[in-house]
Amino acid sequence: MTDRRRWTNALIMVLYFILLMLPIYWMLNMSFKTNEEILGTFSLWPRNPTLANYRTIFTDPAWYSGYINSITYTSMNTVMSVAIALPAAYAFSRYNFLGDNHLFFWLLTNRMAPAAVFLLPFFQLYQNIGLYDTHLAVALAHLLFNVPLSVWILEGFMSGVPKEIDETAAIDGYSFPRFFFRIFIPLIRSGIGVTAFFAFMFSWVELLLARTLTSVNAKPIAATMTRTVSASGMDWGLLAAAGVLTIIPGALVIYFVRNYIAKGFALGRV
Amino acid sequence: MELQLESIRKVVGGQVYLYEMSLALKPGLNVLLGPTTAGKTTLMRLMAGLEQPTSGRILLDGQDVTRLPVKKRNVAFVYQQFINYPNLTVFENIASPLRIRGGLSKTALRERVEATARMMRIHDLLDRLPAALSGGQQQRTAIARALVKETGLLLMDEPLVNLDYKLREELRIEMQNIFDSRDAIVVYSTTEPVEALMLGGTVFVLDQGRLLQSGPVLEVYHHPDTQRVGEIFSDPPMNLLDARLEEGQLRLADGQRFPATSHMAGLLPGAYRIGVRPNHVTTAPTGPSSVAVPGVVELAEISGSETFLHTATAPGPDGSPGKLVAQLEGVHRFELGQPTTLYMDPDQLYLFDMEGKLAAAPERIWEEAV
Numbered sequence: 001m002t003d004r005r006r007w008t009n010a011l012i013m014v015l016y017f018i019l020l021m022l023p024i025y026w027m028l029n030m031s032f033k034t035n036e037e038i039l040g041t042f043s044l045w046p047r048n049p050t051l052a053n054y055r056t057i058f059t060d061p062a063w064y065s066g067y068i069n070s071i072t073y074t075s076m077n078t079v080m081s082v083a084i085a086l087p088a089a090y091a092f093s094r095y096n097f098l099g100d101n102h103l104f105f106w107l108l109t110n111r112m113a114p115a116a117v118f119l120l121p122f123f124q125l126y127q128n129i130g131l132y133d134t135h136l137a138v139a140l141a142h143l144l145f146n147v148p149l150s151v152w153i154l155e156g157f158m159s160g161v162p163k164e165i166d167e168t169a170a171i172d173g174y175s176f177p178r179f180f181f182r183i184f185i186p187l188i189r190s191g192i193g194v195t196a197f198f199a200f201m202f203s204w205v206e207l208l209l210a211r212t213l214t215s216v217n218a219k220p221i222a223a224t225m226t227r228t229v230s231a232s233g234m235d236w237g238l239l240a241a242a243g244v245l246t247i248i249p250g251a252l253v254i255y256f257v258r259n260y261i262a263k264g265f266a267l268g269r270v
Numbered sequence: 271m272e273l274q275l276e277s278i279r280k281v282v283g284g285q286v287y288l289y290e291m292s293l294a295l296k297p298g299l300n301v302l303l304g305p306t307t308a309g310k311t312t313l314m315r316l317m318a319g320l321e322q323p324t325s326g327r328i329l330l331d332g333q334d335v336t337r338l339p340v341k342k343r344n345v346a347f348v349y350q351q352f353i354n355y356p357n358l359t360v361f362e363n364i365a366s367p368l369r370i371r372g373g374l375s376k377t378a379l380r381e382r383v384e385a386t387a388r389m390m391r392i393h394d395l396l397d398r399l400p401a402a403l404s405g406g407q408q409q410r411t412a413i414a415r416a417l418v419k420e421t422g423l424l425l426m427d428e429p430l431v432n433l434d435y436k437l438r439e440e441l442r443i444e445m446q447n448i449f450d451s452r453d454a455i456v457v458y459s460t461t462e463p464v465e466a467l468m469l470g471g472t473v474f475v476l477d478q479g480r481l482l483q484s485g486p487v488l489e490v491y492h493h494p495d496t497q498r499v500g501e502i503f504s505d506p507p508m509n510l511l512d513a514r515l516e517e518g519q520l521r522l523a524d525g526q527r528f529p530a531t532s533h534m535a536g537l538l539p540g541a542y543r544i545g546v547r548p549n550h551v552t553t554a555p556t557g558p559s560s561v562a563v564p565g566v567v568e569l570a571e572i573s574g575s576e577t578f579l580h581t582a583t584a585p586g587p588d589g590s591p592g593k594l595v596a597q598l599e600g601v602h603r604f605e606l607g608q609p610t611t612l613y614m615d616p617d618q619l620y621l622f623d624m625e626g627k628l629a630a631a632p633e634r635i636w637e638e639a640v
Contacts, residue, residue, distance in 0.1 A: 164353040167320055169339045171347050172415070173370040186357040 017199055030240035052239035063242065067225035069073030069135065071249060073210070073218065074203040076139035077146060081199040082192060084143070085150030087107045090180075092151065093158035094166065104155075107148040115208045118144060137213045137221070142206060146199040153198065157191025158184075176202070199252050221246055271297050271331055271422050273317065273455050278326030280312055280479075287312045289479040290326070295455050299471030301487065302459040304502060308476040310459040311350075314425045319343045330423075343423075346416035350428040352408035353635060354400040360411050361396040362386070367419045386418040387449065406437040413441075417448065425459045430465075435574075442468065462559040463503045467491060475499050497626040500545050500567060506578055506595050508620070509551065511544040511563075513584040520544070520616075523592055524584035528561045531616045534630045542629060545620035547577065551596035552613045563594055570604040577602045594599075 030038055031053055032046040041047070091097075092104055122141050123132070131137040139231040161184070169179040185192070211223040225242050254261070273295040280288040290307045295317075302310045315321045316328065319340040328336045335343060346367075354363050364383045368374055374382065387393040390410040392403075400408050409429060416424060429445075430438045446469060449456045460466055466473050466487055473491075474484040482502075483495045494500040500508040513520045516539050519527045530537070555562070565581030572578075576597055583592035596612050604610070621630040 162351065162353060164349050164351060165355065166352050167340070168347070168349075168355075168415075169322075171318065171345060172367040173341050173420075174366075175341070178370075183355050183357065 020202040027240045027243050030236060031244045032238075033237055035235060035237050050237075053237040054245075055104065056238055057241055057245060063224060066219060066221035067245065069214070069218045070210075070220045070222070073135040073138040073142070074200055074249075076135060077142045077203040078196050078199045080139060080143060081146040081150045084147050085154050085195065086185075086192075088147075089151045089154035089158055090184075092155045094163065095217070096229055100198065104151075107151055110148045111145055115145070115206065119209065119212055126213055132213060133215045133217050135218045138210045138218060139203070141202045141209045141213055142199075145206075146202055149202070150195045150199055153195045154188065154191050157188045157194075161187050190260040190263040197253055197257045197261060201250060204250055271453070271455060272329075273423060273555050274329040274332075275313075275323075276327045276329065277318070278316060278323040278328065280309075280316065280321070281324045286479055287318075288323075288479045292326075293474060293481060293484060295457065296472070297453050297455050299449050299469055300455065300457045301459070301466045301469055301471055301473045302457060302476060303463065303466045303475035304459075305461055305472050307478065310476055310593045311427050312479075313476070314347070314427050314457060314459060317423065318345045318347050318425050320347075333369040335618075336467045343529065344419070344421045344422045345423045345425060346419050347433045348409075348412050348424075348426040348429045350431055352400075352405060352412055352432070354408060354411050354415070356400055358399075359396065360398055360400065360403070361576060363400065363411055364414045364418050367415060371419075382418060387412045390414040390444070391415070406433050406441070408431060410441070413445070419456075420452070422454050424454050424456045426456070428459055428461065431461070463491075463505045466503070468514055473503075475502055477502060493628070493631050494545075494620070495547060495628055497543060497622040497628075500620060500622070500628075504547050504596065507550050508545045508547055509594050510593070510622075511546070511583075511592065512588075513542050513621075515539050515542055515621075520583070522561075522563070523586050524564070526561070528616055529557070531559075532620075533617075533621075533632055534621055537621065537629055541624050543624065543626075546618060547616050548595045548597035550614060550618040551594060553579075553596065553598065553602075553610070555613045556615050559616055561616060562611050562613055564609065564611050565592075566593055567604045567606055567608045567610055568593070569606070575600060577604075579604060579610075579612075581612060 029043075029045060032049045032051070033043075033049055034048065034052070037043065037047060092100060094098065122137075126132040126137045131140070165183065165187070166179065169183055174183070206223075207220070207222045210220040214223070216219065225239060225246075242250070275291070275293050275295075277290050277292050278288065279290045280286075302308075302313060304310055311323070316323050318326075319335065319338060322336065326336075327334055330343075342445065354360075355366065358366065359514065361383060364386060365379060366368060368382060384393060384396070387396055390413055392407055392410045392414065395403060400411060407473075409432070413426075413429060416426070430441055433441065442465070456471075458469060460469075470487050472484065473487045475490060477498055483490055483499050490499065493501055494503055497508075497510065501510075514525050514533070515521075515530060515537055518530050520530055520534075520542075521527045522544075533538050550562075563581075563583055564581040568578065568582050569580040570577055571580075576599060579596045579598055579602070581594050581596070583594050585592050596610055605607045618632050619630075620628065623629045
């Protein structure tokens with residue numbers, strides 16, 4: 001490669017990177033500004049950097065409980081999705097049973113419907129059985145979307161493990177649970193990492209169901225953020241700070257599963 | 271110890287994998303020989319208990335084990351693919367069946383694993399993961415895991431087929447010693463007649479889900495019941511030539527005649543098919559009675575230190591192209607299209623009737639090199 005080509009390539013990458021990062025930078029920029037600066041002047045970086053917006057979020061329970069709620073139901077959902085999808089995916093990958101392909105397809109069709117379709121039944125049902133405004137309510141509702149996705153991803157990974165390994169374990173005398181936990185799960189570690197990541201991300205960014213099925217006790221951060229629209233106008237700085245903090249858990253999860261995801265893209269179904 | 275399969279049959283989704291067959295296996299080496307799709311793997315999976323027969327019974331020492339799940343049976347299985355637990359070290363892989371069974375002290379277990387590993391010459395690799403091993407070493411690990419249990423039934427499904435030639439020869443000799451040293455029913459499947467002959471023992475010839483013939487390897491080799499067994503138990507396949515037996519003489523498709531030999535005595539005149547192994551076809555007459563078959567060189571393959579010479583000969587009575595393959599020692603050069611004459615010795619000819627049944631087999635020549 002000539003030097004010139006290399007420079008051109010680098011330039012294209014830099015431009016692309018700027019394009020991607022600009023909105024995030026702008027949000028970060030805003031989060032350190034006061035509302036006066038945001039509305040009054042155009043500045044590429046904060047002239048009078050302030051942490052006041054973040055201080056508000058970390059001290060006002062109305063704000064930080066939003067994060068706690070979101071993280072709570074998202075974690076619950078992730079654990080439940082993987083726990084439910086593991087045996088289901090194993091069955092789909094290893095056994096032939098009547099209508100298995102149809103069942104698999106039906107499971108996936110759950111993902112094709114918009115969340116709004118399920119809004120009313122969930123709301124009505126949870127109201128009646130006393131689940132409304134609990135973390136469990138949101139976690140369960142999100143299972144409807146995350147279990148099919150998890151089954152689909154895990155099935156891809158499991159089918160990559162030769163069936164002969166299961167048989168060898170049976171020949172060696174392993175009981176099924178012992179084989180599953182000692183041999184099989186370690187083999188699809190990356191798949192579980194990828195699955196958990198997708199379940200977490202979906203549940204973290206999903207707003208409609210989370211907002212509708214909660215009111216106070218389990219109110220997600222995304223719903224709290226809409227609160228900043230008030231009679232006195234929009235609190236831009238606070239909203240930007242909340243946005244930055246919303247990105248962080250996702251970024252952390254990506255950081256921890258980044259190797260698995262790279263492997264997952266190469267091996268599995270993602 | 272005896273494993274009996276009583277009129278077992280296996281049908282999967284309307285497709286017959288195994289037609290009804292009965293066989294009894296005794297301690298020692300039992301070779302399942304047959305081309306791919308013969309049903310060797312299915313048969314072994316039934317023996318192991320990985321699958322259940324559609325009908326029939328499997329008896330071990332007279333006890334019905336047909337429905338006994340595999341983990342309750344005392345078997346070991348080696349696959350054609352290299353199957354190990356990828357997340358366990360070589361040591362743990364080999365130790366795994368012993369650990370599950372329990373009842374061994376730590377030192378006793380270590381000793382057993384190390385002894386088996388030494389036997390398979392992988393004792394320097396015990397700390398590695400299977401992915402860090404070569405194909406041959408991976409298969410040795412799988413074989414070691416199968417051997418360490420000291421089961422009464424050891425099943426090996428084409429264990430050497432995915433290895434390179436040299437390693438295969440080496441491992442085969444090692445395994446033969448191991449088989450000889452233990453009192454277990456060893457079932458070994460292969461597609462290669464040469465491998466069956468080298469291993470010895472009892473052979474079961476399978477084709478398209480049917481058991482064609484069984485018996486001591488050399489007996490089956492020298493006395494194939496049918497033309498199909500002759501074809502399977504010969505690599506390259508046995509040459510087949512159409513011929514007529516008339517007045518004590520055999521007439522080939524090209525019209526030439528030669529006197530029938532003593533082993534063909536008593537056969538009724540009529541149409542027959544001559545079977546002759548490629549290693550019995552030569553480029554020079556081997557005796558005064560040698561039959562010359564003129565042809566044209568179609569292909570000369572060099573394989574190792576041998577040359578397979580394919581020639582086109584006179585077409586058969588139904589117009590089908592005639593061909594004759596010779597297996598020649600050493601490396602030879604032939605021009606394509608070059609006219610050539612191959613010879614066969616009437617004493618080494620098999621005769622099959624038109625239904626494929628053996629009509630006459632040559633006198634056994636035991637010292638024959640194979």
